[in-house]
Amino acid sequence: MNAPTTPPEPSGRPPRRTPTLEDQAAQFRLLVDHAPALIALFDAHDLSCLFANRQYAQRFGLDEQSILGRSFDDIIGADAAREVQPYIDQVLRDHRSVNYERRLVPPDGEPRWIEVNLVPHLTPDGREVSAAFVLISDITRFREAERAMRESEARLATFMEASVEGLLFHRDGVIADVNPSLCALIGYPLELLIGRRALELVAPDQLEIVRAVMEAGDETRYETAVMHRSGERIPVEFIVRTLWRNGERLRMAVVRDIREQQAALARIHHLAHHDPLTGLLNRATFMERLRERLARGPSQRAALLFIDLDNFKRVNDSLGHLEGDQVLRTVADRLRAGLRGGDLVARFGGDEFVVLLEDVHQRKDVQVVLNALLSVVEVPVQADGRDLSVTPTIGVALYPEHGESPEELLQHADTAMYLAKSAGRATYRFFESAMAETAYADLVLEAELAQALTADEFVLFYQPQVAAQTGQLTGAEALLRWRHPTRGLLSPDAFILVAERHRLMLPLGEWVMHEAARQARLWHERGIAPVPIAVNLSSMQFRLDSFSKSVAQVLKTAGVPGEWLELELTERMLTDEIERLPELLQSLRALGLAISIDDFGTGYTALNQLTRLPLDKLKIDQSFVAGLPDDRPAAAITRAVVQMAKGLGMRVGAEGVRNARQWHLLAEWGCDELQGEVIASAMPAEEFEAWLAARGRSGLPRLDA
Template identity: 35%
Template sequence: MSRKPRQERGSMVRPPMESGKKIIAPSLLWMVIGAAALALLSTLQKLHLGVSLHWSGYLLPLLVGAGGGLAMYRFFLRERRQFAALVQSEERYRTLYRKTPVMLHSIDRLGRIIEVSDHWLTVLGYGRDEVIGRPLVDFFCDDSRRLAAEVLPRFYSVGNVHDIPYCFVRKDGSQIEVLLSAVSERDNRGSFRRSLAVAIDVTEYNAKAREIERLAFFDVLTGLPNRFLFKRLFDQSLAAAGEGRGLALVLLDLDRFKGINENHGHQEGDALLQAVAERLRSTEVAALVVARLAGDEFALLFELPGESRDLEPTVRALLDAVARPVNFGPRDLKTTASAGIACFPQDGGDASTLLRHADSALATAKATGRNTFSFFSREIQQQAQAQQRLEGALRRALDNDEFFLAYQPQIDSDAARIVGVEALLRWNHPELGIIGPGRFIEVAEESGLIVPIGAWVLRQACTTAAGWQQGRAGGVRLAVNFSPHQFKQPDFVANIEAVLAETGLDPRCLEVELTEGIVMENTEATLMTLADLKVMGVHLAVDDFGTGYSSLSYLKHFPFDRVKIAQEFVRDIPGDSDSAAIVVAILGMAASLGLAVVAEGVENAEQLAFLRQHGCREMQGFCFAPPLSPEDFQRLLASDTFAAAGRFAGCAPLPPDRA
């Protein structure tokens, strides 16, 4: 009830359950008392959350006099319950928001923090009163502040962002890397009111990714780009080369370096390689790129503004620099080098061709007498003609059914059983005998013949594996490699689906192996293709992992099941520290992403022990079995036993072909 003199102004009547909320104006109250009649009221209250609440009730005048009046007001119970429920819902939401074990934050239209989760505060080391009301960018590193200046206007306009890489600065000054995604809350007019953002800590993942990138793209011993990075930089230089601008590729190989290692030890051999690398880096004519391709082989890329012969003094200076003695305490160690040169555009228009031609020229230089160099010549061009003849022979091989498949088991070394098998292509040449794919697959790829050859491989492998499904092989994966040309075909998925239907092979028994380069060329189209394959039930694997783009973000976004460690890394473990570091890093990243791993090319007990010690269970290689005929593989599978030395009772392995 209320009793007030008519002259009093400025205060508001408070409903009994509101405790301080002001709803009814005094002027309205005295109008009702003066009329001496029951009044029904409806008023709108705006709450602090931006929610409007309608109240309904009545005012009843009880006493009216010259000096004042008396009135009773009452609001309906339904509205009181509505308000109480809203308050309770708000509290539940706030509790859930703060206690969720992820980094959540909300900002207003000015970018100021209006709420954060407890986990957000814990990770960054701040108290709630230290962050509320401050701009979010206050907690970013400098690079992230610049990025936010670009992203926030778009976020306010569009209303959402996904996986934006930011870097938060903790209270102690350390930094964490996050992927931030956010959505916005809008009012009835569509204006931005507040955000809800979640930040995922990817600091450890990014550190592993950078380490793998460093190991996979740079030579640990010399710090130079390795073969994979050089190939990428070479491609970029070729793409940037305009009309009239030439490039020269120099392949340089140390002479008799193997003898140095054998006579003086690997420690001095490594020191010699480091000295050579430094001398190549500091040549008078700066190279665009200096790389260590493998062992004692280096590559240098030069601009060539004039004739190719103009490069001769530079190459001779390189060989002279390498030939200078390297001091090792009490003695000097001396070596020489040979070089092969191929020039763009006259000797080839792409990196693969130029590398091949430079390598041919290098072989000519070494045959000439070492400590010299040779340019790619017309005589060497005859090798290209030989490749053309090879292409014709491949076409005839398809027509004459000269190809066949061998099957190499993939072993679970812990369970001592076969869990998969890879189909490997072989060519039974009528004159040269059995030829491995290393001798012809590049020509098949360049000519486009890889598409029909690959289609034959898929159909043949699935037909054979379907015959095994009735027995023990029903649960064994069949791994089939696919080339870039095949993957780019518009009917790639449809062809796989048709072959599976035709042969009756369970899609869950097929594993599609793709190289890193394939999946990085067109990520959106690639993701759609891989998603279609996953819907079919097919397994997906990255073949020769670490030899291409080293993968990094695509492993997170693409639906791969397995990575295969390239045999060129496995081959040199555990003795080669670089290869060992790469293998360990790949195993660690795969484990963090929940991916299975198969190590290729396991050939001895030392490699087997190293891989098992670092958590790799599945392996493939001559340590367990060579590539086998279908019949021999089926017998091996039925026996369910194998020997660690790689020789199997009752099996007649095909002639080993490690090409």
């Protein structure tokens, strides 16, 4: 028997109602009015509208009711109807759907791209088309994306063709594309590069570095090297980025040839450590090497030789500086030839040379070298078509007997050299303790310097600085002179070392700033347009913690704005004061003063320091300018320094400009300011005023080449 059935428990909900046709129609209308497409149904015989959703009707300025019964060409316009009629005919003829795209300009005036699907509605027997559905999708954003992609591809192709730097694209390490510049750089045609492993182009010693960057996917820049097809190793900089192209992930490398840059930097580095005229070590580098040697202790003896050429000034005066420079180069070559491989030799400036002999056991070992140097240097030198006899005088200080510091050894060797000169020149002398009496002369000079400050014996000379392009006066450099009561007018070379050794540079340096500021104010009061006056600073001044405050006091006392002064620092100051430098320079610039690097190239400034310091001007040392335009290395490094400074946003000045050819060449390279004999020598303030008045207060016109 079947189990008795029981009625279901009431659920509390009303019984489900079967949807009526009206319900289904409302649901259909709700669906199509909110569909992301324009939908309409047209009669196949007269193309009148049988149905349209809200979006379709509104697109043509109608509504769901007013559009019914309207003809197709009435709705979309006669021109548009003629354009799409072939597609309608194809649907009616072939009984199949047709898809096409066209540009639509609706009443709101904003052009759109649409994709149209015409779908036939067949009679029940399938023999005729009774109506056709129109489904329209707005594809404007896709077309805009495609257009942007095409434009981007075109721009990329143009950029790749035009770029002077190599461009390489690789996909998982396999080269996908390169530009002509890369092909030219490494010597391979395009067809031999596509499909190769990118690492095949990298120099063997750089493979691990480049592979690590590729595997990490880093976006970075670094220096490495690639191999030319000929086997030449080419130093390059890689700038690596990740990008998407046509939907795939690519790695792009900008390959920058840095051979010229490295050569220029090597030249800068060499010039920073070497004398530009002779190629010997310069003073700063020699002292650093000497200090390093002495730090190893006195387990091995050494000898310091101070060499001065006898009567060299007469060579310069009679034959000129060019012949004098050739004599110095010849002497430098002979000194190299007369020394042992491990010995150090440097040019300290002018006609002074210094030699460090290492691992000497007794005096006679040093004497052998001394006699050899006297012999090779005394050989006549060819200059101006004739033989000149150049003789050296040498002073010797032994380590550790005659001193344990570089400064003490140098002082004692210098003292011995002067004693040798007084003994008849062209000879040598070893330092003796009795020679310490010569320090008395230092004490006398020190006392005279101190008295000179109170007796108002110092004076400032001013050398004009002009704009390279126009010749207009842009400023002046203040240069210290001493009107010695018995020795006449002295340049700083005659007393500055003693002043620094005995800390007289502090009051002397402060006097220079006060005098320059006073002169600037005086010129202003006389109606002469104030110009920035450049003042050279000593490292002793610059190291003072209160230096910025003392400068502020100078400006306040003189009653002048900071813009009327410019402070010139040496490269050595930038390296010695590296920790406090940014804050100190900012405080000085806050006072309105301009900051410049003087004699650039004679020291060694880390280039990345220049990018972080608030500097206004870089002055190229006159030793570079002197060789222009014929000295190709000097020209290359000078031009590189100008371009580097310009890239860092600094003005560039050049010292020691002696002729119009140098002027025009420096101006062509972009140098901003010039000073030198071609413009005017340094002169007292009253002569400076007369010089300026004679040329008009606008300054000096450009010289003709």
